[in-house]
Amino acid sequence: MALDSGTISEPGNGTPVVAAPIAKTVPTERVHHGDLFVDEYEWLRDKENPDVIAHLEAENAYTEARTAHLDTLRDAIFDEIKARTQETDLSVPSRMGDYWYYSRSFEGKQYGVHCRCPIASDVEGIDAWTPPQLEAGTEVPGEQVLLDSNVLAEGHDFFSLGAYSFSHDGNWLAYSVDNVGDERYVLRFKDLRTGELLGDEIAGTAPGATWSLDGTHVFYQTVDESWRPDTVWRHRLGSTEPDVKVFHEPDERYWVSIGATRSEKYLMISVNSKITSEALVLESDDPEGEFRVLLPRREGVEYSAEHAVIGGEDRFLIWHNGVVDGVKAENFVLADAPVDDPSNMTLLLGHRDDVRLEEVDPFRDHLVLSYRREALTRIAVWPLTESGYGERRELAFDLELFAVGMGSNPEWAQPTLRIGLTSFITPMRVFDYVPATGDLLLRKEQPVLGGFDANDYEQHRDWAMAEDGTRIPISLVRKKDAAADAPKPLLLYGYGSYEASIDPSFSVSSLSLLDRGMVFAVAHVRGGGEMGRLWYENGKTLTKRNTFTDFVSCARHLVDTGITAADRMVADGGSAGGLLVGTVANLAPELFAGILTNVPFVDPLTSILDPSLPLTVIEWDEWGNPLADKDVYEYMKSYSPYENVVSKDYPAILAITSLNDTRVLYVEPAKWVAKLRATKTGDAPLLLKTEMSAGHGGVSGRYEKWKEVAFEYAWVLDTVGLAGA
Incomplete structure (x- = not known):
């Protein structure tokens, strides 16, 4: 070279001026749709080549x-940056089961430390949902270190935590680690009662992990050669038997994921291309059962689903961009349907040109709607009553520009809603909103040291x-x-x-x-x-x-x-x-x-022309398919x-x-x-x-x-x- x-x-x-490296040229011809392109630097693709x-x-x-x-x-x-950052700090604790969960950071340490402490037994009502005021530099009674990422990262140039998921009873932790940077993770399991790691170890997984309701099984994904998550597996904790393939998506346009509904009553596999969706559901207390299709995929229709209890009845909430009253609902509409007949939908929120519905998070007593209007995110709380739906309330903030979103809300039945609010000049504020009273309780504002004053900006x-x-x-x-x-x-x-x-x-x-x-x-x-x-x-x-x-x-x-x-x-x-x-x-x-x-x-054109490269086929819905369509090829080449x-x-x-x-x-x-x-x-x-x-x-x-x-x-x-x- x-x-x-x-x-x-x-x-x-x-400053000494060093001559710029001049890469050698190795002409490589690419011919598509009668167009010849000579690529002189394609040889740089081979990172096993010492010259590269x-x-x-x-x-x-x-x-x-x-x-x-x-x-x-x-x-x-x-x-x-260092002087403005409170290096030894901790997050606002979130309640789940019998514990408060939070993470710590320590001065001089690169990564976070994940912890929990028991909930005090002598508090009730709304006070039981008031997070403890933990001090960054003091010992927390009963604190349990669940995962220290600094320990996991020792001896590695790179570290990324993928899955971090607890069983419903709080006894088990599933976590995964990538020490290379290629987003292939090793999944492991920890007994939080003893601190011991199980011998179960699964390599080559995608980041997530989802528990069955009884904590006996974990569902996870693997990827194909093009990095596409395409398969969902079921692993029985402690078993030496081969894991069971529960779903595989052969169509390379689709990306597969698995999770649980907020109620944890259902497991849900989501299958998404850039323009089409499908969901499959299974009762979480029947982990070895068969997933069933919620609504079959229809080309060009995207939908998401969640479980809610409306007027004492189990229903699926479905937000989609299908055709409603003869018009394509581009910005999505919200409907609900019986769980045994999801196609029998009742429209709850119609289409609006100026509002893009993005997420619906159901709780026992209310729904949270996340949407955007006028290029800003918004949140509204919609109470659930014995007869159905109450009056929606949008949360308002006195800022010209802001971003608001859901925080950590792991419980299905909770009297508070954790949200986060920030802006370009507002350090992250963590609130607990109380739907019953409308109170917005500030739990923490991101500390910024060194005399920062938002009024200066x-x-x-x-x-x-x-x-x-x-x-x-x-x-x-x-x-x-x-x-x-x-x-x-x-x-x-x-x-x-x-x-x-x-x-x-x-x-x-x-x-x-x-x-x-x-x-x-x-x-x-x-x-x-x-x-x-x-x-x-x-x-x-x-x-x-x-x-x-x-x-x-x-x-x-x-x-x-x-x-x-x-x-x-x-x-x-x-x-x-x-x-x-x-x-x-x-x-x-x-x-x-x-x-x-x-x-x-x-x-982009070289990459999108090669279906063997990571994510290429999935990307065709975003950029077009230049292999099949000459117009797309010429358009991509033009930019x-x-x-x-x-x-x-x-x-x-x-x-x-x-x-x-x-x-x-x-x-x-x-x-x-x-x-x-x-x-x-x-x-x-x-x-x-x-x-x-x-x-x-x-x-x-x-x-x-x-x-x-x-x-x-x-x-x-x-x-x-x-x-x-």
């Missing part, structure tokens, strides 16, 4: 050399106009003294795929940007779910280009309104958001000083970042990837950077950093993650001229 190396000169700041590893290591060395002058700034940002909703006249929401957050007339440095984040919504959330680390005068913005582009199902539908398959042009429209709006300037703005996106910013780098490089991207999906690299000036680019990522393979950014380096003009820095022992989520361990954030933010600040701020 041809690699230039060595120090060639020194710029004005005294040598190239990635050379890129890492180059990136390290080109960012060495930021060491002091990185250290400062890391120290700021402001958040705001703005709107840009897309090419076709659609209004695109933009969320903005900044320090108040940064709201002057002069354009400010700005980090513009976007995602725009899979109906994923980028909701307001508080970030301790982002204060290191805001306090230095940067503005943080989110472009809520089509392809996401912020504005409902049609917002998603108009940013996928053959309308995908809207995702990219919406982002460009948001960037232009921010420049035209004087909030920022093109030479002071950095675009940021990861995974499918990496596709977004990678495409935008080709469409409008003049609008940005830099492009930051993590595990970017920048070679693919890798295939549209041309000889022109690009912004500074930092691409970060992981060698063991099973979702977006490292080869995509490796090829993209190699082609950019050989093709682009100008002297803006082009950097690739590969984590050699991590997966899709990047490095593990909170201190390592803080270091990674500090690395990225230092680069961003340097790119917009704030490295000395």
